[in-house]
Amino acid sequence: MARVVLKDICKSYGPVVVVTDVNLTIEDGELMVLVGPSGCGKTTTLRMIAGLEEITSGDLYIGDRLVNRVHPKDRDIAMVFQSYALYPHMTVHDNMAFGLRLRGMAAAEIDRRVREAAATLSIEPYLQRKPKALSGGQRQRVAMGRAIVRNPAVFLFDEPLSNLDAKFRVVMRVELKLLQRRLRTTTVYVTHDQTEAMTLADRIAVMEDGRVGQCGTPQEVFDTPADKFVAGFIGSPAMNFINGKVVASGGGATIRTASMEVAPGPALGERLAAFAGADVTVGFRPGDAGVGAGAANGFGGKVEVVEHLGSEKFAYVRTPDGVLTVRVAADEAVREGDSGAFGVRADRVHVFGPDGRNVLYG
Amino acid sequence: MPADAPAPKTRGAPPKAAATEAGPVGSHATPGLRVLRHVALVAVTAGTILPVLWVVKMALGEAQSFQGAELSPIPPDPSLANFEAVVGATLADGTWLFGRQLLNSVLVSVLTTVFGIAVACTAAYAFSRFRFAGRRSGLFMFLVSQMFPGVMMMIPLYVIMEKLHLLDTMVGLILVYSTTSIPFSVWMLKGYFDTIPRDLEEAAVMDGASPARTFWTVVLPLSLPAIAITALFSFMTAWNEFVLAYTFLSKESAFTLPVIIRNYVGEHSVQWGLFAAASLIVSAPVVALFFALQRYLVGGLTAGGVKS
Numbered sequence: 110m111a112r113v114v115l116k117d118i119c120k121s122y123g124p125v126v127v128v129t130d131v132n133l134t135i136e137d138g139e140l141m142v143l144v145g146p147s148g149c150g151k152t153t154t155l156r157m158i159a160g161l162e163e164i165t166s167g168d169l170y171i172g173d174r175l176v177n178r179v180h181p182k183d184r185d186i187a188m189v190f191q192s193y194a195l196y197p198h199m200t201v202h203d204n205m206a207f208g209l210r211l212r213g214m215a216a217a218e219i220d221r222r223v224r225e226a227a228a229t230l231s232i233e234p235y236l237q238r239k240p241k242a243l244s245g246g247q248r249q250r251v252a253m254g255r256a257i258v259r260n261p262a263v264f265l266f267d268e269p270l271s272n273l274d275a276k277f278r279v280v281m282r283v284e285l286k287l288l289q290r291r292l293r294t295t296t297v298y299v300t301h302d303q304t305e306a307m308t309l310a311d312r313i314a315v316m317e318d319g320r321v322g323q324c325g326t327p328q329e330v331f332d333t334p335a336d337k338f339v340a341g342f343i344g345s346p347a348m349n350f351i352n353g354k355v356v357a358s359g360g361g362a363t364i365r366t367a368s369m370e371v372a373p374g375p376a377l378g379e380r381l382a383a384f385a386g387a388d389v390t391v392g393f394r395p396g397d398a399g400v401g402a403g404a405a406n407g408f409g410g411k412v413e414v415v416e417h418l419g420s421e422k423f424a425y426v427r428t429p430d431g432v433l434t435v436r437v438a439a440d441e442a443v444r445e446g447d448s449g450a451f452g453v454r455a456d457r458v459h460v461f462g463p464d465g466r467n468v469l470y471g
Numbered sequence: 472m473p474a475d476a477p478a479p480k481t482r483g484a485p486p487k488a489a490a491t492e493a494g495p496v497g498s499h500a501t502p503g504l505r506v507l508r509h510v511a512l513v514a515v516t517a518g519t520i521l522p523v524l525w526v527v528k529m530a531l532g533e534a535q536s537f538q539g540a541e542l543s544p545i546p547p548d549p550s551l552a553n554f555e556a557v558v559g560a561t562l563a564d565g566t567w568l569f570g571r572q573l574l575n576s577v578l579v580s581v582l583t584t585v586f587g588i589a590v591a592c593t594a595a596y597a598f599s600r601f602r603f604a605g606r607r608s609g610l611f612m613f614l615v616s617q618m619f620p621g622v623m624m625m626i627p628l629y630v631i632m633e634k635l636h637l638l639d640t641m642v643g644l645i646l647v648y649s650t651t652s653i654p655f656s657v658w659m660l661k662g663y664f665d666t667i668p669r670d671l672e673e674a675a676v677m678d679g680a681s682p683a684r685t686f687w688t689v690v691l692p693l694s695l696p697a698i699a700i701t702a703l704f705s706f707m708t709a710w711n712e713f714v715l716a717y718t719f720l721s722k723e724s725a726f727t728l729p730v731i732i733r734n735y736v737g738e739h740s741v742q743w744g745l746f747a748a749a750s751l752i753v754s755a756p757v758v759a760l761f762f763a764l765q766r767y768l769v770g771g772l773t774a775g776g777v778k779s
Contacts (some may be wrong), residue, residue: 182679194670198692207688208678255678436670 110150111172118167138293144306187256188265194238202236226258266298310443333470351430357385362368367429371407374456390461395434397457406453529747553748574728580709583648591656600666613654663697699767
């Protein structure tokens, strides 16, 4: 059990900077997800924690120990690779026992630990099989087994579910979360899938261009995104963005766009007033919009496409501001080709300044 | 030609798309064409096999010359006399010459292979995994060295061997054979190591394995097919090599088997029967090895061709 602290971590390959000033504290027992598009530096960050990449500058602590110059095997960590990286010529048992043997553990103790881990992951029947005789999900379990037999202070997961089919990914996601809850081992988990991040994480660190855009609980990141990138990356379907101009009115301010007049809630109006005259981006999530509109925050448009998800529908509405996504209830009569009025919840509107920061919550 | 084009007029030349869809080539051919194809195939096969059968005939026959020989590959009255003569050769003092020479060949080939593979494996792994000064030029030099015919190096090698007092010694021959086979082996093995996912080695590092341990317990076992085929090539080259052995060896007791075959070619006449029998004896171990390693061969030769 240990806390992992990244302090001003940077990584560059010659002139190419891939990770800049990452500051994160992963608390003891916490599951931290690093999420971001490919090339954002999340895997590099994980590999630096693992010790597979050198840290260019900054300090990395595992527990209370500075581990910048500590060999991976002495960091008390275990890693699960995207490709599983099981040794193809060894049986499942030997795959799991390999690390323990290298540490000179007694054979009886190794066997006990391997069987215990295998029981936890329900892979006991396959202990004598080679990896090629296993399904993707079973291999995934073995890879996790190899990590847990070591009983390390920290688990590192590098997109472990991305090679599984969609249905099984959900199953394994739940299993993984349960396992982590039970073992309470500090975990750093890398993924590009925001759904995976939202469902698994105690806290999410959203990365973009080598830096952490925001770090918080899934709900915080979802409700109060720090900038436009985080707002657009988290949530599916993605947040709607419209260009507009801030206009002072009374004590507060509203934003005028091509299709609507947006008035954020009264508490936020004051903060917005400071931006009077500025060009900003309005953002709202499809789930915060609906059919029918009051005077404020209403817009009209023609429904171009309706996506049916069973329990709900998403209408893609053509407006002067472009196509906007609106979530509607499954039983709502919204058909393709319909023209209608829609509205946005005032207290759920986000406004992003010219630099992309969220001016209401940033 | 698009796949949905009308059927071509000439039946013998199906369009490419049709050929790939139809499975085995020729399954749509007319019976006449099929016969013609088989005649051609049989002719080519016979052309390949007949010379070998002829060698067998010479070895089993009594005649030591081609004079009046029939084209038929069946010997008139087969006997093992030639084989007995080759195998039974002795020196004046009564030592079994053939046995001595067989041992020479086996030792030289096996030690060349073992030494060559041991050096090539480690070198190829370094070339595959590490980035160091001289890596590119080193690989390039290895490639270039393969472009010169071995005979070209004969004189410098002879001079070097003489200075080192290695002429007529097994060690000398092993060193020469190794140096010529190592560049090829390094390229072959490097190509295979390149296909082994780095993740496996990183997993081993995380498990606590040292680089040497990783190489020994993870990389080498996975490379057995490539090592097998490289070893086979190395062994075959050493086993069959004649020119260098003939140059560096002068004592009959130091000869390897290919050199003794040459001895059946005299100044005035050639003992073809003995020559053929000796050739077959020399070929037999290689053929046997080929069969033994067959299941690795296909995998080894295509190794690195596709990503699994």
